[in-house]
Amino acid sequence: MEIQEKPSKIYVYRETSSPTGEIITAAVMLVLAISTGLWLVYPNLNAAFSPDRTPKHLGNLLIYILVMVIFLWMVFRHWRAARDAMDLNSQSIEAQGEILEIWGKQGRLSNEFWIAYRYYGTYEGKTEVRKKRADELKPGDFVQVHLLARDPHIHYLSWENLKSKTTEES
Numbered sequence: 001m002e003i004q005e006k007p008s009k010i011y012v013y014r015e016t017s018s019p020t021g022e023i024i025t026a027a028v029m030l031v032l033a034i035s036t037g038l039w040l041v042y043p044n045l046n047a048a049f050s051p052d053r054t055p056k057h058l059g060n061l062l063i064y065i066l067v068m069v070i071f072l073w074m075v076f077r078h079w080r081a082a083r084d085a086m087d088l089n090s091q092s093i094e095a096q097g098e099i100l101e102i103w104g105k106q107g108r109l110s111n112e113f114w115i116a117y118r119y120y121g122t123y124e125g126k127t128e129v130r131k132k133r134a135d136e137l138k139p140g141d142f143v144q145v146h147l148l149a150r151d152p153h154i155h156y157l158s159w160e161n162l163k164s165k166t167t168e169e170s
Contacts, residue, residue, distance in 0.1 A: 019082045033068050044060045088146060088148060098140065
């Protein structure tokens with residue numbers, strides 16, 4: 001089967017990451033936020049309120065505060081994603097998803113393959129897969145989706161119970 005290079009539409013929701021990965025990412029972002037605060041914001045705060053301040057000091061201060069706020073926003077975002085992933089591990093419900101399309105490309109330096117699927121009625125998601133898995137799957141195959149009942153967009157795929165449409169019909 002020939003794998004197309006681009007999807008036919010934009011699939012917004014992605015498979016949820018692992019709790020460990022999200023917690024590690026949140027911790028890294030927190031360290032970056034604290035470092036930005038200590039090494040960039042604090043010295044410029046002192047300079048911005050000193051008697052010999054210039055507009056440059058205020059501009060630098062605002063830029064560094066913005067960078068620190070972005071890091072703190074990412075901490076919050078990844079911490080929430082970690083909480084959702086932990087909820088998925090303990091409270092998920094199962095649904096069957098149908099593969100809609102497969103796309104990607106193989107390059108000399110990197111391979112990037114994706115599948116899009118529909119699950120739980122009208123929800124759609126996408127996830128990155130290895131080339132071997134992309135070659136094995138075809139549109140119409142079924143995958144097992146674990147999702148949260150309170151928000152079906154929060155989900156992950158289980159690859160243990162793959163079923164093709166041809167084996168389902170027989």
